[in-house]
Amino acid sequence: MAIPSTPVPGAATSATERLHALDAVRAGALLLGVVLHTTLSFLEPRTWVVGDVSTSPVMNGTYFVIHVFRMTLFFLIAGFFARLVLHRRGTGGFVRNRAVRILAPLVIFWPLVMASTVVAIIIAANLAGEEVPGATPMTPSTFPLTHLWFLYWLLVLYVLALAVRAVVNLLDADGTRRSRLVDPIVRTVVARDLTPLVVGAPLCVAFLLKQDWLLWYGVPPAENGLIPNPVALVAYGCAFGFGWLLQRQVDVIRVWERRYPRNLVAAVVLTGVALAMVGLTPDTEPEALGWHKVVYAVVYTLAVWAWTMGLIGAAMRYLSRPNPSIRYVADASYWVYVVHLPLVMALQAAVSQVALPWFVKFPAILLVTYPVTLLSYRYLVRYTFIGALLNGRRRRRDEKPATEAAVPQAAAR
Template sequence: MTPHTAGAGSGSARTRIHGLDALRAFALLLGIVLHSLLPFAPEMPWLVNDTRTSPAAFVGVYVIHLFRMALFMMLAGYLGRMVLTRRGTRAYLRDRTVRILLPLLAFWPVSVFSLGVLATVAAAQGGGAAPEPPPSDAPPVLLMFTPGQLWFLLVLFEVVLIVLAARAALLRLLGPDRAGRWSARIGGLLAAPGGVLLAAVPYAAALMVQGTDPAQGINAPVTVLPEAAPLIGYLGAFLAGWFLHASPGSLARLAPRWPLLLAAAVLGTVSMLLPVAAGLPLAVGSGLVALTGLLWTYGLTALMVKVFSREHPAIRYLADASYWMYLMHLPLLVAIEVPLAGLDWPVAAKLLLNWVVTTALLLGSYHLLVRRTALGRWLNGPRRRPAAVLPTGSRGT
């Protein structure tokens, strides 16, 4: 998912969109913030529950959960088509296998399996009950090997396979030229002032298929088996990014609208937090949640592209480090929070201590063990010279 270069202007322009570096770092690091807030969010059972709670932590978790994964998937779709048009389908699939599927398998023992041990320790110290397996009809062996917080890698890989299969069929049916024109038209609609409404449709459909309270968002899968709601919702977000890339200059057209998009996202979020929102019919609630989440996604994308119009070395560094940081963060967060859970400290002090220690360990390990090593090349791909560019011309869908 590394945005080495991208076309922001016309189809012939070759210029890096530096805002995508910021967006990539933001989408992944926001997951770390979300998991750090969960111990303090009232009525949200977690691996370790702190004795101190905060309504602000609940609101923070709620808002981040609204859009973070849709934002990540839309960015993955935009960058995915960028890689495919530059390197071809086989190279793209090989790249996604190496950098998405294999890290899921390789990092699962330390990133996911270790959490059960930490949760048991937390329960023994009075920091909450050890987590029970989520209700599921799946065989127990599948629940034992849950993808945990790395579920998004599994869903993303499933989405990639679906998109590549559908693309191959459409290219045979329509031909590259017609398929390319249709892709550009869809991208143009998505980048239009009302395009966020179109982008929100799959997310709303996913919430209706799921059938639970839409305010909870799309539930993460608890096994490796494909589930309809995550696939529908995140396939839609991925395709939104895919088609936006197919329309030259789409992000440049979105960028000036960031204040309006984010203002609408805030209004939607406030309305969802009001008591009356709990009584909305499923279809209405699903539409409101989906639209609000995509407004955040569009608004933050537009803001990043607008603000980060030139290269910032610190942002580039964080973008490169963010994948490693996300893969390794949760055991650290939980291990640090376990001894803090019973202390009568302010929530802000506990969060600050956890953030400082976790960030120092994650960035330090990335710089020393990952950045200039084979591990870094595996996770982020080969580091390219700043002058390197990616073409933005369309190659079919």
């Protein structure tokens, strides 16, 4: 498929290779979710249904850093690939493809994940000698989407994107205005390192407008409620929209490839400053509007986008070439993320009262979770209808291969 792009002088890497890099980053964002959720039982103070007898500020710091950038990174790439799939398949094909890849997994796996999560909560409470938490009434504002909330949000963003696109097409039927106005603006924003300021500004404002914003937790959680919370909608909606615009001229992100070292250094420094401002132990009380809150919102927003640009740039530099191992992990990452949480919770519960330090139990949980989920993908999912649902059909090595598509199938998720 021909991918619309504006060439950059000296660009040597093909558009297809760029997709390998972005798909690897998307997979990394999903797999980091396993690490993030594993830290939860070791945080202090306790915020998770499973509380371990061994906690550590190191786990707090790990959670903080990952949470800064993970979902912004994911949704930017989701927006990029959404536009790619739309222009590859047309509106009808896009809707059908997203219904299969996103809506169907949400409908199928949510009841299973919810039921197994409830079982894990009951087991954890019994092992710790605690009272089993009561059920929360399901309302539009409390509906437990669990960690599959990102699928629901993708569907919401797809609907919004199609609606905006329909209006834009009415105003700019031949695309001339977009090519002459929007594309140069995006190129300038990226080339002059204005992305954190321009794309991040709405998030910074949203932070400050939220009176009950808990600074330490950054973008508020989105796993509960069918109505997206405003701050998260701004954060992830802007990322999705910018990813959509970047796909109009793929080679623009080559700028991030060249500048990834300084962006990653900036990300580390800004994250360190943000963490120094709020400490390793989260404050569970909102802070009144003042200079501290304003400066923190600015620093945190800049960190979000420095990580996003730096990690995408590094991937473009080192992961652009096809690699069977990375491709396999990228294919598996969707399944791993969908099914990991009940297993992680069960393992957290199993070790929560064991008199071992966190630095033994934390990696042990990961060393069980990753192999189990990856192997289950290999033997129970990859070549079955479930694998076809999540990633498209995969052929075994002894089967006659189909014609290679120009775009990696995993990327089209």
